[in-house]
Amino acid sequence: MLWRIARLSLWHRRITISLIVLALTLAFAVLLAVEHIRHEVRDTFTGTVSGVDLIVGARTGSSNLLLYSLFGIGSPTRNISWTSVETITQQPAVDWVVPLSMGDSHRGFRVLATTDAFFAHFHYGQQRPLLWQQGQGFATSREVVVGAAVAQQLGYIPGDSLVLAHGQGRTSFSLHSDHPFNVSGVLAPTGTPVDQTLLINLDAMDQIHGYSPGAQPQAVSALLVGLNNRIQTFALQRYINEFDQEALLAILPGVELSLLWENLRWIETSLRSIAALVLLSSMLGMITLLLVSIQQRQEELGTLRSLGAGPWSVFALIEIEVLLITGSALLLALLITQLGLLAASQWLTHITGIQLTPLSIDIRLLGWLGLLLLISLMVAVIPAWLASRRSLLQQLHSERH
Numbered sequence: 001m002l003w004r005i006a007r008l009s010l011w012h013r014r015i016t017i018s019l020i021v022l023a024l025t026l027a028f029a030v031l032l033a034v035e036h037i038r039h040e041v042r043d044t045f046t047g048t049v050s051g052v053d054l055i056v057g058a059r060t061g062s063s064n065l066l067l068y069s070l071f072g073i074g075s076p077t078r079n080i081s082w083t084s085v086e087t088i089t090q091q092p093a094v095d096w097v098v099p100l101s102m103g104d105s106h107r108g109f110r111v112l113a114t115t116d117a118f119f120a121h122f123h124y125g126q127q128r129p130l131l132w133q134q135g136q137g138f139a140t141s142r143e144v145v146v147g148a149a150v151a152q153q154l155g156y157i158p159g160d161s162l163v164l165a166h167g168q169g170r171t172s173f174s175l176h177s178d179h180p181f182n183v184s185g186v187l188a189p190t191g192t193p194v195d196q197t198l199l200i201n202l203d204a205m206d207q208i209h210g211y212s213p214g215a216q217p218q219a220v221s222a223l224l225v226g227l228n229n230r231i232q233t234f235a236l237q238r239y240i241n242e243f244d245q246e247a248l249l250a251i252l253p254g255v256e257l258s259l260l261w262e263n264l265r266w267i268e269t270s271l272r273s274i275a276a277l278v279l280l281s282s283m284l285g286m287i288t289l290l291l292v293s294i295q296q297r298q299e300e301l302g303t304l305r306s307l308g309a310g311p312w313s314v315f316a317l318i319e320i321e322v323l324l325i326t327g328s329a330l331l332l333a334l335l336i337t338q339l340g341l342l343a344a345s346q347w348l349t350h351i352t353g354i355q356l357t358p359l360s361i362d363i364r365l366l367g368w369l370g371l372l373l374l375i376s377l378m379v380a381v382i383p384a385w386l387a388s389r390r391s392l393l394q395q396l397h398s399e400r401h
Contacts, residue, residue, distance in 0.1 A: 003320060010321055020286050021329050027282035028333035028372060031275040033340060035368060036359060038268055044191045046257045047125040049224075053233050055256075056080065056088065056223040056240055059247035066256045069100060069222040071193050072110040076102075079219035084245055088223065091239070093232040096121050098224040101205050101217070104164050104176070109150050111164055111198045113205035113220075119145075121226055124192045134158050135185030141204035141213065143184035149195040151186040158183050164198070164208060176208040225250075279372075283379050286325075290318070290383040315385060322380035326373055334359065 010017050048070050057065040058078045067073040079101075089097045098121055101113035119130055119137050135158035138145055144164075146156050156162070160183045166174040181200065189195055202217045211218070227233060233252065240250035338359050359365060 007324065009317075010324060016289060017325060020289050020325055021332070023282045023285050024326065024329035024376075025332040025336065027279045028329055029336045029340070030278045031372070032333055032337045032359070032365075032368065034271045034275040036337070036341065038271055039364075040357065042261060042268075043125075045261055046254075048192045048257060049122070049124060049253050050127050051121065051123040051226065052224045052253050053227045053230060054223075054225040054237060054240070054250045055253050056225055056248055056250045057221065059249045062249065062251045062256055063260060065222065065249055065251055066253065066260065068102070069224075070253070072102065072112075072197065076221045079221055080223065080248065081219050081246060082217050084243065084248065085217075085220060085223060087245065088225070088240065091236060093227050093229070093236045094225060095228045096226045098122065099202060099217070099220040100222045100224065101202055101220045103221070104166055104205070104208070106150075106162060106164050106198050107154060109147075109196050109198055111200060111205075113200050113202050115202060118199065118224075122194070122224070124190050124194070128190075130190065130194070131188040133186045133188040135183070138184050138199070138201050138204075141201055141207055142179075142181055143200075144181040144204075145185045145187060145199040146183055147187050147195040147197045147199075148189040150198060156183050156186065158185060164200075179204075179208045279375075283375070286322075286376070287379060287383060290322070290380065318383055319377060319380055322376055323373070326376035330369055330372060 055065060055069050057069060058076050058080060060077045064074055065076075068075055085097065085099060088094060096117060098114060098117045100118075102110060104111040116137060123129055133148060133151070135145075144162065146154075150156065161180050162183065163180050164176045166176065181204070187194060202220070203213065203215075206215060206217060207213055225236075227236065237250040237252070240248050341358055
């Protein structure tokens, strides 16, 4: 009976109630979107590389090594000699080694020199391999592979020609115009820095800097190392950190990515604070409108009391109305958030390389929906109690007269 009365009462005040639902919908949508994007960004960041046991570079800070080897941010203090690369490769615990050499760019995108092993062993996310959107890997020192974001922004397809530039700036006056490259393949989007990278082989990197074709590389910037057994990770890390031929540093990428994300936790806090403020303002608006509505509904509540409804019935009626209002706002917020994510996904991937997945009904989302519903019901306790109290006082006053 109370449910039917609540529905009819809300419909009778549909204009005012629509404003409350709209405000709550926007607040819930902002909160759900921020929370979803926060998780997607964190998963993308921590899943930048997967299956790599160690990253090796010249001795420097661990964060610096992580940033320039995976994200192309900064530069190495110095390179690793090829002799040291061979020594590390020959260690019994080592399964594979992927050398990385950097220092050049193309129209603001970094160039990474490596070997075919990069396409075989580099994984991201949950052990997801690199896939081809078009073409194939480089077969000669005149071919280049471009990431998905590079291809999308610059319009490259297999067969196109391009020229690399010295240095990592967006504008360069030192072009390697004597050694043009042809695009051999385009990688599928990964949501990692690989999307914004051009890849060539090590021999090509040496040739554009004046070394003879086919010569052994002189040095590289970093190494990605995979082991036969992860139990040997710390032993090999200690061996490399105590390497006597030159000063080297080995880091665990998963650990360093987690630590780096912890240092960026203030971004999460800021986003959550903004969403919480939006939610708080909407809740205060709902309380205000409910209090005004209760003041104007004295006759309606008095009629209910005269028909035998007790104070708890009035209290339950207000809570049911809030439950219906909040439920409608949550459903609309889910719809708006889902449509917004679908609309913004391509744009965000194009700008930042982050791939947004649609909202999925899981325990985390259900927990958020339940929490928002509970908060709304708790906020409505004060208006509901005042409504039941005033209706009781009004009944006592009418009985005295």
